Amino acid sequence: MPLLDVKNLHTEFRTGVGVVHAVDGISYTVEPGETVAIVGESGSGKSVGALSLLRLIPDPPGRITGGEVWFGGRNLLRLSDAEMREVRGGEIGMVFQEPMTSLNPVLTIGRQITETLERHRGADRAECERRAAELLGLVGIADAPRRLKQYPHHLSGGMRQRVMIAIALACDPKLIIADEPTTALDVTIQAQILELMQRLTRQLGVALIIITHNLGVVARYADRVNVMYAGRIVESGRAAAIYHEPRHPYTMALLRSVPRLDRPRQARLDPIEGQPPDLTRLDDGCAFRSRCRFAVERCASSRPPLATVSADGQRAACWRSDALASAGRAA
Amino acid sequence: MYRYLVNRILLVFPTLFGAAALVFALMRLIPGDVCLVRLGSGGTSFSEQALQACHAELGIDRPWLVQFGQFLWGMLHFDFGISMWSGKPVVDEIASRFPISLEVALIATAIAVVLAIPLGTISALKQNTWIDLLVRTVSIAGIATPSFWIGIMAILIVLDLTQWIGGHPWMPPIDYVSLWKDPIRNLSIVALPALTVGYRYSAVSMRMTRSAMLEVLREDYIRTARAKGLLEKIIINRHALKNALLPVITVVGLEFAFLIGGLVVTEQVFNLNGIGRLMVLSVQNQDYTLTQALVMVVVTIAILANLVVDLLYAWLDPRIRLK
Numbered sequence: 001m002p003l004l005d006v007k008n009l010h011t012e013f014r015t016g017v018g019v020v021h022a023v024d025g026i027s028y029t030v031e032p033g034e035t036v037a038i039v040g041e042s043g044s045g046k047s048v049g050a051l052s053l054l055r056l057i058p059d060p061p062g063r064i065t066g067g068e069v070w071f072g073g074r075n076l077l078r079l080s081d082a083e084m085r086e087v088r089g090g091e092i093g094m095v096f097q098e099p100m101t102s103l104n105p106v107l108t109i110g111r112q113i114t115e116t117l118e119r120h121r122g123a124d125r126a127e128c129e130r131r132a133a134e135l136l137g138l139v140g141i142a143d144a145p146r147r148l149k150q151y152p153h154h155l156s157g158g159m160r161q162r163v164m165i166a167i168a169l170a171c172d173p174k175l176i177i178a179d180e181p182t183t184a185l186d187v188t189i190q191a192q193i194l195e196l197m198q199r200l201t202r203q204l205g206v207a208l209i210i211i212t213h214n215l216g217v218v219a220r221y222a223d224r225v226n227v228m229y230a231g232r233i234v235e236s237g238r239a240a241a242i243y244h245e246p247r248h249p250y251t252m253a254l255l256r257s258v259p260r261l262d263r264p265r266q267a268r269l270d271p272i273e274g275q276p277p278d279l280t281r282l283d284d285g286c287a288f289r290s291r292c293r294f295a296v297e298r299c300a301s302s303r304p305p306l307a308t309v310s311a312d313g314q315r316a317a318c319w320r321s322d323a324l325a326s327a328g329r330a331a
Numbered sequence: 332m333y334r335y336l337v338n339r340i341l342l343v344f345p346t347l348f349g350a351a352a353l354v355f356a357l358m359r360l361i362p363g364d365v366c367l368v369r370l371g372s373g374g375t376s377f378s379e380q381a382l383q384a385c386h387a388e389l390g391i392d393r394p395w396l397v398q399f400g401q402f403l404w405g406m407l408h409f410d411f412g413i414s415m416w417s418g419k420p421v422v423d424e425i426a427s428r429f430p431i432s433l434e435v436a437l438i439a440t441a442i443a444v445v446l447a448i449p450l451g452t453i454s455a456l457k458q459n460t461w462i463d464l465l466v467r468t469v470s471i472a473g474i475a476t477p478s479f480w481i482g483i484m485a486i487l488i489v490l491d492l493t494q495w496i497g498g499h500p501w502m503p504p505i506d507y508v509s510l511w512k513d514p515i516r517n518l519s520i521v522a523l524p525a526l527t528v529g530y531r532y533s534a535v536s537m538r539m540t541r542s543a544m545l546e547v548l549r550e551d552y553i554r555t556a557r558a559k560g561l562l563e564k565i566i567i568n569r570h571a572l573k574n575a576l577l578p579v580i581t582v583v584g585l586e587f588a589f590l591i592g593g594l595v596v597t598e599q600v601f602n603l604n605g606i607g608r609l610m611v612l613s614v615q616n617q618d619y620t621l622t623q624a625l626v627m628v629v630v631t632i633a634i635l636a637n638l639v640v641d642l643l644y645a646w647l648d649p650r651i652r653l654k
Contacts, residue, residue, distance in 0.1 A: 056557055088560035096558075101551040106573045106648055115569075116559045151649040167559065 002029035002070075003174060003207050004053070009067035011045075011052045014060065018280035022048040024231035025067070027306075030175065035201065035208040037222035037239065039215060039254070043276050045231040046211045047097075050177050053209075054088050072174070090120040093168025093206075095197075097180035099160035103152040109136075110148030113167055120171040135166040140196060158189035165197060175207045182217070194221055215258050219243045227251045230277050230287035233306060237314030247309045247316035247324050249292045286318070294320045335651075339641055343634050347627070351406070354626040355399050358619050364391060365415045365617040389415050391619065402623060411624040416616040421624045424609065429628070431507055432598075432605040434517075435525050436590035442529030443536050444583060448576075450533075451540025452567065455548060466537065473534030482527045482600035489523065505602055524601040528594060532586050539582045543575040550574070573647055580647075584640035588633035592625070 011023040023045045030036045040046045051057050052064050053076065069076040076087060088094070096102040103112060113135060114128040123131070133144040139162040141147055152160055161181060168176050178197065182190035198221050201208045210222060218225050218239055225242050227235040227250065235248035246252040256270040274291040286292070289299040298319050306317040309325075318324065366385035370377040386392040390401070405412055411421035454466040473481075486502070493501035503519050510517045547553065548571055556570045595607040606625065613621040645651045 054558060056554060085560040085562065088558055090560055094555075094558040096551060096555060098551050102555045104552040104556070104570050104574070105650060107569070115561060115565070119559065119561055119565075153650050164555075167555075 003032045003034075003072075004030040004209075005068075005070040006053070007068040007070070009049065009052060009069065010065045011048050011057060011062060012065050013048075013062045015280070020279045021231050021282060022062075022279060023052060024282070026226075026228070026231075026233050027067075028226050028233060028236060030207050030209060032174065033201070033205045033207055034224065035198070035210060035222050037218040037225045038209065038211045038228060039213065039218055039225060040228035041213055041254075041276060043279070044228040045279075046213075046228045047179050049228070050179050050209060050211050053177060054092060054094060055084055056088075056094075086120070089116050089167075089173075090171050091173050091175070093170070093173040093176040095161070095164045095168050095176060095178040095181045098184050099157050099164055100184065102164060103160055105152055107151070108148065109150055109152065109155070109163055113148070113163070113170060116167055116170045131170070132166075135170055136163075138169065138200065139163070139166045141166075157185050158193060161185060161189075161193050162196065165193075165200070169200065169204070169206070172204070173206060175209065176201065177209045177211070179211045180213070181210070183212070183214075197221075215243070215254060227254070230282065231279060232287070232317065234288065234318070235314075235316045236306070237310070238312060241310065241312060241314050245310075245314075245325065247314060247321040248318045249294050249320075249324065250288050251316075252324065253291075294318075294324065296320065335645065336642075339638055343638070346634055347630065348403075350630040351403060351623070351627060352399070354623050355395075355402060358614075358617070358622055359395065361617060363617060365389065365619065366391075368616055369416070391415075406627065411627075412620045414613075414618055414621045416613065416618040416621065421621050424621060425606070425624060425628060428604050428606050428609050430509060431521070431603055432591055432594070432607065434510065434521050435528060435594065435597075435603070435605065436587055438521060438525035439529035439532050439590060440583065440587050442525060443533035443586070446529070446533040447536035447540050448572075448579065451537040451579075452544055452572065452575075454537070454541045455544035456567070458545060467541075470534035470537045473531045474538075476531075477596075478527055478531050479596040479600045481530065482524065482597055485523050485527050486601075503601075507604060520601075520603070524594075524597050524603060527601075528590060528597055532590070535586065536579055536582050539579050540575065543578045544571060547571045547575045577644060577647060580640050580643050584636045588629070588636040591632045592629035 006029070007027050008025050009023055009027070010021070010025055013020040013022055026045075026049055028036070028038075038046045038049065048057065048062070053069055053071075055064065055076065057064065064077060067077065071087070072091065074083075076084065079087065103109075110129065110132055113132040114125070117123055117128040117131055118125075121128070129148065132148055136144040136147055141159060141162055147155075152163075155163065164181075165176075168178075176197075181197065182193050185193060194217060197208065197210075200206070210217065212218065222239045225236060225239045226233045227242070227248065229250050235242060235246065235251045242251060243255070246255060250272075253270070253272045257272055259269060272291055277287045277290070284303055285300040286295070286303055289295040292299070296319065304317045304319045306315050307321075308314070309316045309321045316324075364386075366382055366389065370381060370385065383392070391398065409422070411425075413419060414421050414424050417424065450466050450470075454463045457463050490500040490502060493499070503523060504516055505520075507520060508516050553566060553570055556566045561570075592606050592610055594605060595611050597603075598605040598608045606629070610622065610625045610629075612618075613625060
């Protein structure tokens with residue numbers, strides 16, 4: 001049984017110009033201890049989808065309008081607010097994108113770690129502080145007793161993100177959701193943080209959902225990948241398979257738009273032309289067709305379902321995924 | 332932290348000096364002087380000699396620089412001289428009025444803070460619901476209505492209410508007694524003006540609390556706190572309020588300084604002998620010594636209030652402590 005089973009999740013935002021279908025029926029699973037990446041460009045709904053799992057979407061304007069999120073035998077969308085608070089920070093930890101603003105500037109590092117422990121473990125102060133120091137050690141912050149008394153502004157961005165990871169790990173969760181955990185960091189620090197997350201989640205047997213727009217991250221750290229476009233999953237499968245043999249034109253275009261060291265330096269990048277679609281007025285066709293160089297008439301009239309395209313479970317939502325298999329190899 | 336404190340305190344002296352120079356010069360730029368007011372007030376004519384004698388008696392015939400020097404030197408050992416109008420020591424004139432102004436200001440501040448912070452917080456949390464609308468309506472009314480009108484209404488309501496309940500109207504006593512001598516009588520004098528002023532004051536601070544709170548609630552660290560599964564109560568009190576209070580404290584500090592010398596109309600309506608009325612009177616009489624001393628008192632209070640605000644800032648926000 002998977003650890004997390006998301007079924008047909010829908011999240012909408014009511015705005016002045018209409019209803020934005022930010023997440024429009026996504027389904028995926030996460031096995032215990034597994035790392036799953038969710039990839040997509042800005043506005044593809046990947047962050048909203050992740051925040052929806054913990055019901056952290058600000059309402060209004062946002063609302064989860066349908067679907068199920070099964071975790072530990074319970075549908076998280078049906079829990080009471082009190083039960084949901086037990087899950088948040090207890091069974092599921094969260095790491096956010098902006099380490100600079102995600103920690104409270106007026107509380108000490110120590111307090112921000114111990115309050116999670118107090119909340120979920122009910123442990124006494126001394127016990128919490130001992131555990132907080134241990135957690136800082138675990139995420140590679142030396143001199144824990146001194147650091148615990150410091151405030152976020154004393155720490156660099158990378159250090160703060162380590163603190164966020166410590167908070168997420170504090171109560172031995174089964175799953176951590178990391179929403180673009182390294183996007184705001186220096187490139188050199190990015191690798192450190194990702195290595196740390198990979199090492200700790202493996203060591204502690206925690207499953208990880210990593211939300212990113214960086215395909216390099218996917219290739220290196222994820223077991224499986226879900227590619228999102230316009231609020232839907234357009235391709236999913238094992239990371240290596242998708243990286244080497246994409247079966248959806250969007251995934252393919254994403255891969256081509258990233259600079260790679262294994263290609264000649266003179267090779268020009270191939271950006272994806274056009275703009276992502278307006279999420280307030282999606283029609284019955286494929287949302288990617290206006291930017292797709294493989295589009296055919298059928299793409300405008302009906303939306304392709306996410307269908308299995310290979311023996312190892314790779315799935316793609318494209319009428320022409322078979323044609324792409326050969327095209328991908330040629331590229 | 333220590334250096335921050337010392338810097339703040341050292342800055343008090345140039346500020347006081349600047350205020351002293353300003354009030355000294357401004358008073359003397361007003362046409363006429365206290366002797367003209369004194370001698371001519373009855374509409375009678377007076378001789379040039381009498382005027383000169385008066386000038387000499389009060390020492391305002393001496394060069395400005397000398398007078399300014401005397402003013403500063405006097406201030407250094409808390410000697411503000413005698414009132415040019417009444418002839419009584421300035422210190423006595425102020426001492427008899429200061430307690431009532433301070434009392435009204437303190438009680439009004441307490442009322443404002445006690446009302447503003449919870450109401451502003453609730454208003455922000457329940458944004459655009461009927462509670463928010465009600466709180467905002469009451470507060471905008473408090474800002475828009477002149478305080479003398481609220482004061483008059485308050486007196487009338489008390490009169491009517493006591494008439495209706497007890498059979499005969501009751502009015503707060505007029506002659507001031509100190510809080511220590513007769514607390515009940517004292518409070519019954521001060522309560523209405525303090526409430527009147529406190530209402531407007533709380534309206535201003537409440538709007539500040541609400542907008543600061545709305546801003547803080549959108550911060551990433553509030554989302555982090557939610558993701559930790561913390562109780563809403565703790566998220567508001569520990570995470571949001573401590574950040575949202577910073578701008579509120581600034582408003583409260585500024586308002587407090589204003590209350591000490593600025594309640595001219597309210598003091599008039601409630602017939603209180605406070606600093607505000609004394610100041611207007613002393614400027615009308617061109618009583619240089621008294622006006623100068625009063626301005627220095629108000630400026631000192633304003634500086635102290637700002638100092639307290641800065642200290643609270645440093646206490647609430649560790650980022651300021653560092654600088």
